[in-house]
Amino acid sequence: MRLTVFVRGAVVLFISGLALFFANKIMSSKEKLHKVNFSQDSKVKKPSCGMEKHCPVDQFSFRIISGSASVVGPFICFNGKMLMSNVKNNIGRGLNIVLVNATSGELLVTDFFDMWTGDIKLLLAFLKPIKLGTILLLASFDDPATKMTDEVRTLFSELGSSLIHDVQFRDNWIFVGAKPIKEKSPFEQILKNENAKNKYGNWPEAVEMEGCIPKKLI
Template sequence: MRARAEALRPSTLKAVFFVFASLCAWYSGYLLAELIPDVHLSSAVYSIQSIGKKPVLKAPTPKRQKCDHWSPCPADTYAYRLLSGGGRDKYAKICFEDEMLIGEKTGNVARGINIAIVNWSQPQLTEKVLNLMYIDPADNSGPMTKFIQNAPSKSLLFMVTHDDGSSRLKEDAKQVIEALGSTEIRNMRFRSSWVFVAAKGFELPAGIQREKINHSNDAKNRYSGWPAEIQVEGCIPKGPS
């Protein structure tokens, strides 16, 4: 009997140890279940699969600025952007304070020199644009001269070409544009791309980009012999109200 009892003692101890270990394991699992929040299995699998992968950084979508500027103009300035025509189907555009003054969508752009005149002192008025004109200088060099001369004082004048703006451009028209500060009007050739910002009755700041011209009409370029479009853009200080 004694030998049999001694033989059963190790088995009993093992059984007790097994029961104790099972209780500990159950209790540990219970604590983990209480402490860890519920997570869907798919999310857990995705998290495991994502370990070691490089994080993907997404840049925020840039905020659109007035007249499609890359950076905003200061609060005390007006935004402008002038784009000449390029080829047969790239029409000229004049944008001021995010309003398209001249362009294909507004239906008021044509062959020649396109001009918009804006009241510098009060462009916030409903009638922001004092006048618009698209002029083929082959027929309207004289009217264009009068149009510019009749622009009131404290006016901004924006000029862009589409197709050709130089054919038979008369001397009086060249002189009136030259008097506004253009240095390229006498350099225009057939179908030259040209943009010009001018002021009447006040001086624009020296740092403002005002004029650009492009004569390139290489047959190998993207418009097959037509000069490519060019543009100027910037911020003009607001005038006195």
């Protein structure tokens, strides 16, 4: 009787040990699989600010929407952070501009310049000191061009704009440039103010753009 009890106990212990062994194996395999999947997922940033595009970790994401007529202001998002919008209450008629560090993505400054009744000298004073290794993001609102001068257009051209000389009264314009830049920026759109095509009476519909900008390595 005692021998039978002993044998049964040994069998139970053996089965329990075997079950524990396989359970540990399965958990270890799952953990390894989880680590592999995490490593693969980490190669691409998750989209943010309503973006559809995924950006690699060595690039900054951005999304820009111009203003709509003179009612809805523009929207500028960079590296997952909303930097200018109606919600933040830091936008205005004219040109809305963000400057960020091209290496770290750190926000340097946001500002807007009234291109209808404002002082163009303020925009010149803002653009001229832009340092090397800086990314500029811009969205127009209402009117981007009434106060525009040839000197200002040249400065934007040096930042990579290829459409600046076409920007006119109440056009919608969005642009991402940098200093320095060897070629014209691929991140620029303009929608002309044409009465026959305008969506909002005297204004065209908003323009929108998103993309990925390689980080500048020092």
